[in-house]
Structure formats: structure tokens, C-alpha cells
Amino acid sequence: MFNVILFGPPGSGKGTQSEKLIEKYGFVHLSTGDLLRKERQLKTHLGIEAQKFVDKGQLVPDEVVIGMVSSALDENLNAPGFLFDGFPRTVTQAEALDRLLELKKSEIPVVLFLEVDEEELIKRLVNRGKTSERTDDGDENIQRKRQQVYKKETLPVAAYYAKKKKVVTINGMGSIEDIFSRLSASIDKKIAD
Numbered sequence: 001m002f003n004v005i006l007f008g009p010p011g012s013g014k015g016t017q018s019e020k021l022i023e024k025y026g027f028v029h030l031s032t033g034d035l036l037r038k039e040r041q042l043k044t045h046l047g048i049e050a051q052k053f054v055d056k057g058q059l060v061p062d063e064v065v066i067g068m069v070s071s072a073l074d075e076n077l078n079a080p081g082f083l084f085d086g087f088p089r090t091v092t093q094a095e096a097l098d099r100l101l102e103l104k105k106s107e108i109p110v111v112l113f114l115e116v117d118e119e120e121l122i123k124r125l126v127n128r129g130k131t132s133e134r135t136d137d138g139d140e141n142i143q144r145k146r147q148q149v150y151k152k153e154t155l156p157v158a159a160y161y162a163k164k165k166k167v168v169t170i171n172g173m174g175s176i177e178d179i180f181s182r183l184s185a186s187i188d189k190k191i192a193d
């Protein structure tokens with residue numbers, strides 16, 4: 001099993017690039033943001049409670065997200081590998097993921113870190129809000145809050161994996177195709193290692 005974490009701030013292009021990467025490599029896409037939106041559509045208790053955090057630009061509590069990921073891993077026992085998108089977002093989640101993968105005799109060989117300037121991120125997210133149906137896009141104040149939460153709670157996750165020498169930084173500015181080529185080259189290199 002070859003797993004990849006696609007890491008980066010909100011608006012860095014993780015969702016767009018994930019779609020292309022799963023098509024090319026056959027990963028099972030595991031986006032906690034998508035899973036939460038699905039719960040919300042189904043109007044489950046979890047979905048309704050989680051939405052209160054999402055709409056404020058805050059993180060959903062770790063235990064909720066870790067439970068969802070654990071179930072998704074169990075539902076895909078024969079996956080050739082997972083592409084984690086928007087997870088882990090806290091060090092507690094990263095530690096839990098290590099434990100969950102260890103139980104499956106698997107691990108995270110690489111974390112691809114998409115780097116994008118903050119003003120470009122806000123611009124992309126506000127623009128996305130004009131067309132997307134996401135309730136947490138569009139409002140610039142919520143976007144700034146999401147960037148703050150990212151820096152405070154999520155950036156330490158990069159340090160967690162950097163200590164294990166797993167982080168590869170990718171320039172996330174430029175065209176979708178150029179960024180995809182950079183990501184693919186890093187994955188191919190890791191697979192060949």
C-alpha cells in the first residue's frame with residue numbers, strides 16, 4: 001500500500017490536484033472535508049453538529065474526524081493506497097493516523113506540501129465562493145479565520161512529518177498542469193526509491 005498526504009493551506013489546490021492524482025495513480029481519495037459535507041447532506045447528527053464548526057472556519061473536533069477516517073480505512077481494505085486530503089489537520093490526528101496505519105502494517109512514505117502565497121489563497125477562496133455551493137467559502141472574514149487556524153493548528157503537522165524526513169515541498173503557484181507535473185514527479189521518485 002502506497003499512501004500520500006496532500007498537505008497545504010485552504011485554497012492551495014488540494015481538491016483539484018487530488019482528482020487528477022487519483023485518476024493517474026488509482027489512490028482511494030480520503031478527504032475529510034468531503035466526508036463531512038456528505039454527512040451534512042444526509043442530515044446525520046454528526047453532519048449537523050460538525051457544520052457549526054465548519055461554518056465558523058474552525059476545525060471539527062479530533063475524535064469526530066479520526067472516527068470517520070478509521071471507518072473509511074476499514075471500508076477500503078483492498079485499496080492500493082490512500083490519498084489523504086485535508087487530513088491530518090492537527091498533530092493529534094497525525095498521531096492517530098500513524099496508529100491506524102500501523103494496525104494495517106502500512107505507513108505514510110511521503111507528505112507533499114503545496115506552498116502558495118497567502119494573498120493568492122484568499123483570492124482563490126473568495127472567487128471559489130462565488131460559484132461553489134460550499135457554505136464556508138466566499139466570506140473573506142471566514143477565509144482569513146481559516147488561514148489563521150491553519151497556521152496555528154495545522155502547520156505543526158508539517159513539522160511532525162518533517163522530523164521524520166517525509167515532507168517534500170511543492171511550488172503550488174502556476175497552472176494546474178504544472179503543479180500536477182511537480183506532484184507526479186515527486187510521487188514517481190518516492191515509488192522508485
Ligand code: AMP
Nearest residue numbers: 032033053054058059060065086087089
Ligand atoms: P476542506 O474541504 O478540507 O477545506 O474542509 C472544510 C472544513 O471541514 C474545514 O474548514 C473544517 O471545518 C472541516 N474539516 C475538514 N477536515 C478536517 C479535519 N481533518 N479536522 C478538522 N476539521 C476538518
